[in-house]
Amino acid sequence: MNENSSIRAKSGTNQEGTSAHNRRVMIEALRLNGALSRADLARATQLTKQAVSNIIEDLERDGLVVALDTVRKGRGQPSTPYRLVPEGAFAIGLQIDRHLTRAVVVDLVGSVLSRAEANLPLDEPSEGVKVILSLIDGVRRELAGISSQSERRLVGLGVAMPGPFGLKNSDDKWMMPAWQKFPLLETLAAGTGLNVGLQNDAAACATAERIVGAAHGVDHAVCLYVGYGIAAGLILNGELYTGGNGNAGEIGRALLSPAGPGSTPLEHRASLASLYQHLGLDAADEHLYERTDALALAEDPKVMAWIEGAAHDLRWSVHLIETIFDPQTVILTSGAPETLARRLLEAMQPLLPSIADRPGRALPRLQLGITDPWSIALGAAAEPISRAFDPRFSAILKTRSSGL
Amino acid sequence: MNENSSIRAKSGTNQEGTSAHNRRVMIEALRLNGALSRADLARATQLTKQAVSNIIEDLERDGLVVALDTVRKGRGQPSTPYRLVPEGAFAIGLQIDRHLTRAVVVDLVGSVLSRAEANLPLDEPSEGVKVILSLIDGVRRELAGISSQSERRLVGLGVAMPGPFGLKNSDDKWMMPAWQKFPLLETLAAGTGLNVGLQNDAAACATAERIVGAAHGVDHAVCLYVGYGIAAGLILNGELYTGGNGNAGEIGRALLSPAGPGSTPLEHRASLASLYQHLGLDAADEHLYERTDALALAEDPKVMAWIEGAAHDLRWSVHLIETIFDPQTVILTSGAPETLARRLLEAMQPLLPSIADRPGRALPRLQLGITDPWSIALGAAAEPISRAFDPRFSAILKTRSSGL
DNA sequence: GCTATTAAGTCAATCCGCTTGACTTAATTA
DNA sequence: TAATTAAGTCAAGCGGATTGACTTAATAGC
Secondary structure: OOHHHHOOOOOOOOHHHHHHHHHHHHHHHHHHHOEEEHHHHHHHHOOOHHHHHHHHHHHHHOOOEEEOOOEOOOOOOOEOEEEEOHHHOEEEEEEEEOOEEEEEEEEOOOOEEEEEEEEOOOOOHHHHHHHHHHHHHHHHHHHHHHOOOOOOOEEEEEEEEOOOOOOOOOOOHHHOHHHHHOOHHHHHHHHHOOOEEEEEHHHHHHHHHHHHOOOOOOOOEEEEEEOOOEEEEEEEOOEEEOOOOOOOOOHHHOEOOOOOOOOOEHHHOOOHHHHHHHHOOOOOOOOHHHHHHHHHHOOOHHHHHHHHHHHHHHHHHHHHHHHHHOOOEEEEEEOOOHHHHHHHHHHOOOOOOOOOOOOOOOOOOEEEOOOOOOHHHHHHHHHHHHHHHOOOHHHHOOOOOOOO | OOHHHHOOOOOOOOHHHHHHHHHHHHHHHHHHHOEEEHHHHHHHHOOOHHHHHHHHHHHHHOOOEEEOOOEOOOOOOOEOEEEEOHHHOEEEEEEEEOOEEEEEEEEOOOOEEEEEEEEOOOOOHHHHHHHHHHHHHHHHHHHHHHOOOOOOOEEEEEEEEOOOOOOOOOOOHHHOHHHHHOOHHHHHHHHHOOOEEEEEHHHHHHHHHHHHOOOOOOOOEEEEEEOOOEEEEEEEOOEEEOOOOOOOOOHHHOEOOOOOOOOOEHHHOOOHHHHHHHHOOOOOOOOHHHHHHHHHHOOOHHHHHHHHHHHHHHHHHHHHHHHHHOOOEEEEEEOOOHHHHHHHHHHOOOOOOOOOOOOOOOOOOEEEOOOOOOHHHHHHHHHHHHHHHOOOHHHHOOOOOOOO
């Protein structure tokens, strides 16, 4: 810990890194293509048949892939396709959102195996953590009933919370200031014995879209999440981008005009918080979701007016996102009922002209993502799975052993 | 080329990939830290002393690094620091900008060894290419006079042009429609025998800042380039981000209000084109740079008025960039004279509040970058160097041999 | 001034994981 | 039935990082 620690350099790699990468590449290929033979994998990954055979053998022994029936397709020896074994790995996802917390267990392919939710005290994290830990304990026990190897195959705990993180103290109680200060990750790591990772809720949404939704296999996508606040989850070069301090995509506080500090932030116009305020609903109301759904279904004039206003600004947000990121698609997701989200999407049409408005697009400029309110918990759970099994630069590097 | 070609998968890797990565890591470490001993490198890269020794020996034999005098620092055997050899590699950079083209030669550490410029016919690429090829030939011959091994050590040709690329046909002759259609890269590759890469001018600016400027060693930076148009070069996770279609950061056409198609794009207010129009100057004027410089120095009221307006919108652009990317710093660069750029930077203060406005920042929120008009050509030249020597995910993967 | 200690760097053997090329197996085509 | 084609295995080889003992050369402490 002397002057040497100031040397800045990337980590090197070795055969272990090579092997780890190749295993991940196999898993991703199977995830994206369903089932592939060893020969298919060899062609797709540029590796030799023999290398693939060895790796597949390993993965099969580890219970991550399994052979299907051989298939004959023309001349030559029939091939043996392999597919992922869903119960090869599990992860727990936790959504913490003001008055509410949800926990889910997902498997290697992103199926939800167990779910639970509970109320949360907004201002008392030390109490809340007890609720959370018992929630996690519940789904974990349920998982143990499903798979005898569940504990060994549990790769981690992913947490999703509203961002942005690390701001100067906010006086807005809906920003969960008490939770921002609480050493949540450490407490959960100690309480569960699992690796714990944190994302903001838009990032979790994007992760969910990537594993089972519209961003599956898409390398450049932006996921616009209209929840209590509003934020964007960024998938760039096939990986989640979180910025220099983990707050990339937190566009809720983006000002809507150059006029300066006095002008309106996006979240005052296009967020469920703004909708609730517009409707005079209490954000702590237990039946908020149902009430909103009913109003949207009934085409309540106040709701329709809010949709018009929000769509006006969101249309422009999509324009800016397209202009800045040049993504293959933008995905609109929401914690709101599907009716409302769909109306919002429709009200955003026609989109503003932008560089994305080109002929021969493979994907729509804007599409509706998962509207299931559990999708954030799902995305939270998908993060440890992705961290453990998706090919990524950092997975190749040698790990820094001791404490930084 | 049957159904197999539709399998989507990342490429695997092998020992060659490992070795290539480790070499690049060494080079980057030396670039960022100046001079390091083998033991330093071993600690910094997590590799063993022996592995580092072998790699350094290789690099020394290849003429990329050289040993310095041993230094004694406390107990133990004195260490032998190594540094990069500037003349270990060269690259040519080419800037194509409407009436003008510039070529430079840079070495491994980003020093400019040779430069040349020429006028270009705006609408006749087939004529223009002749000018460009002779320009390249000139600097290349000059380089041959500097280094006897120049040809062997020439890693590529980087081209920078105003973007965005691949738009529907534009009728604006300043968008260089004839050049957009011309098969420039193929022609240059054939005419020079070099590997050719293309960036837009803002990306080139960012690349220049990364190799010798304010973004040196910074992993998350956005480079705002005010040239004839305006665009942003994005450095995310230590690499240039170009988006799904290579047009990320092309914010010139971003609309400044949600009002829709009728509203003003950013480049109509904050670009040198808008300045020239405001001043009634002809963009084709040969002495544009000097005239602008003189007006800025004299604090010409029209220039000051433009600065006020542009700064008003740029201040907001920085706010949006910070909100969306959460970068460590934003760098303002410009093709304009330094006086003007500096005035613009000053007029942008105070910056709008944003998530970047936090205590304990290591870097300023906004800083002035290189204002040398040659910086784009420099960035263009730095790209092949970076591609050849910087650690990156793609450098580890096995290369797809045959033509996709 | 001698010795112990510390750190840089080398040597030689080993290990790990991909590659190579020949071979086996099992299907279709002619 | 023979030729062809493709999947997959076998066994040796190879490249590059690792390991642990060793050498070298300095300082610190007695």
